[in-house]
Amino acid sequence: MSELMHALVRVSEKAADIARACRQEESLFSLLIEEKKEGEKNKKFVTDFKTLADVLVQEVIKHDIGKQFPGIENNIFGEESNEFRNGLGEKIEVRVCETEQDTSRLLCKVLGENTEAAEVLARAAHSDFALPDLGTGDFSIPLDSLGVWVDPIDSTFQYIKGISDSVPNSNIYSEGLQCVTVLIGVYHLQTGAPVMGVVNQPFAVLDPETQRWTGQYYWGISSGSINVNSLQSSAGGAKEHHCSTLAASTQQGALCSVVLSTGEAECVKRVFLEALKGGVHYAAGAGYKSLCVVLGLVDVYVFSEDTTFRWDCCSPHAILRSMGGGMADLKEILRLRHDGTLEERPELMYHTPVQDATGPDRWANKGGLIAYRSKAHLNEVLKLLLKASL
Ligand code: 2IP
Numbered sequence: 001m002s003e004l005m006h007a008l009v010r011v012s013e014k015a016a017d018i019a020r021a022c023r024q025e026e027s028l029f030s031l032l033i034e035e036k037k038e039g040e041k042n043k044k045f046v047t048d049f050k051t052l053a054d055v056l057v058q059e060v061i062k063h064d065i066g067k068q069f070p071g072i073e074n075n076i077f078g079e080e081s082n083e084f085r086n087g088l089g090e091k092i093e094v095r096v097c098e099t100e101q102d103t104s105r106l107l108c109k110v111l112g113e114n115t116e117a118a119e120v121l122a123r124a125a126h127s128d129f130a131l132p133d134l135g136t137g138d139f140s141i142p143l144d145s146l147g148v149w150v151d152p153i154d155s156t157f158q159y160i161k162g163i164s165d166s167v168p169n170s171n172i173y174s175e176g177l178q179c180v181t182v183l184i185g186v187y188h189l190q191t192g193a194p195v196m197g198v199v200n201q202p203f204a205v206l207d208p209e210t211q212r213w214t215g216q217y218y219w220g221i222s223s224g225s226i227n228v229n230s231l232q233s234s235a236g237g238a239k240e241h242h243c244s245t246l247a248a249s250t251q252q253g254a255l256c257s258v259v260l261s262t263g264e265a266e267c268v269k270r271v272f273l274e275a276l277k278g279g280v281h282y283a284a285g286a287g288y289k290s291l292c293v294v295l296g297l298v299d300v301y302v303f304s305e306d307t308t309f310r311w312d313c314c315s316p317h318a319i320l321r322s323m324g325g326g327m328a329d330l331k332e333i334l335r336l337r338h339d340g341t342l343e344e345r346p347e348l349m350y351h352t353p354v355q356d357a358t359g360p361d362r363w364a365n366k367g368g369l370i371a372y373r374s375k376a377h378l379n380e381v382l383k384l385l386l387k388a389s390l
């Protein structure tokens with residue numbers, strides 16, 4: 001299975017490369033934006049956007065992983081449908097073809113015969129990335145017991161806005177390209193538990209001279225007695241400054257900081273503002289906020305609404321589990337606490353849809369979430385929310 005983790009990280013690097021390539025060329029970027037179809041709309045935004053980059057990235061992930069691990073492609077699920085409509089109103093199914101030339105020809109149709117753009121994208125989709133050994137160690141899980149959730153580009157809104165000069169507060173970016181992530185999470189088809197994940201941040205560091213971005217990736221595996229991640233290993237994508245941030249943070253004990261969505265309910269914001277004062281941060285992107293917890297920039301990420309989805313959470317959830325943390329279903333855990341029955345922790349699950357829901361809402365995290373690295377922090381959050389009768 002270490003090969004699967006390696007393949008996931010490698011394809012996430014390719015995905016990040018495509019995401020960066022699409023942003024460099026403004027004229028190309030504006031061509032790529034398409035409004036989401038009604039049924040696929042994230043109800044949070046009045047206008048939500050789907051980009052060709054989004055669709056292409058998801059197809060590249062399916063293609064590459066399916067090629068190396070035949071059969072698994074049937075269990076790779078994502079936010080995007082691969083149907084794309086070009087300026088002429090033609091419906092085109094975007095996919096990665098056998099050869100770069102064929103992919104380029106297909107993309108050309110989507111791009112209104114913009115051959116140059118199609119060639120650049122096809123080249124990126126067929127490129128190969130060398131990756132060092134991750135140092136995951138050996139372990140085995142039957143491949144046919146695994147499913148994969150992909151969010152090709154999380155925080156599409158920030159991706160489209162493209163702010164590159166956002167200033168961080170306590171190393172946390174409230175907005176900007178830093179909030180964009182590629183999320184690939186693997187879960188157990190039978191139990192729904194997350195087992196493996198990679199979070200790739202395509203726009204992590206901007207070189208002020210060249211104005212070019214470099215990315216960063218983080219991975220984790222949590223399966224049975226195996227719990228490893230890139231933050232504890234010397235290999236992999238985690239740079240040292242991130243590791244030291246984690247070491248300095250409050251791993252155990254008192255709750256000092258939280259990251260929230262700007263769209264969080266006022267009553268929840270108030271609870272944390274009263275208890276944590278300057279420890280309350282706001283940031284865009286469900287993947288990025290989860291990453292802030294993974295990196296120890298904050299203790300927890302709390303979200304009480306129902307507008308995150310399985311594809312937003314599976315990969316960071318696997319990494320958090322590998323650190324001894326997790327992602328709890330907020331409403332469910334509060335309900336159990338009210339009843340005084342809680343010893344177990346109701347975690348988000350990835351294998352069953354929400355009953356009676358349709359479209360993307362079938363895979364919404366209906367009860368909200370609490371992402372945490374330590375159980376002590378989770379308990380502190382619950383105490384605060386219960387005290388406020390939430
Ligand atoms: C979105 C994205 C948003 C997030 C929302 C996700 O995914 O991560 O930023 O809202 O929950 O579904 P917020 O930033 O307020 O947490 P996408 O960009 O892929 O639609």
Ligand code: CA
Nearest residue numbers: 151154155312
């Ligand atoms: Ca998302």
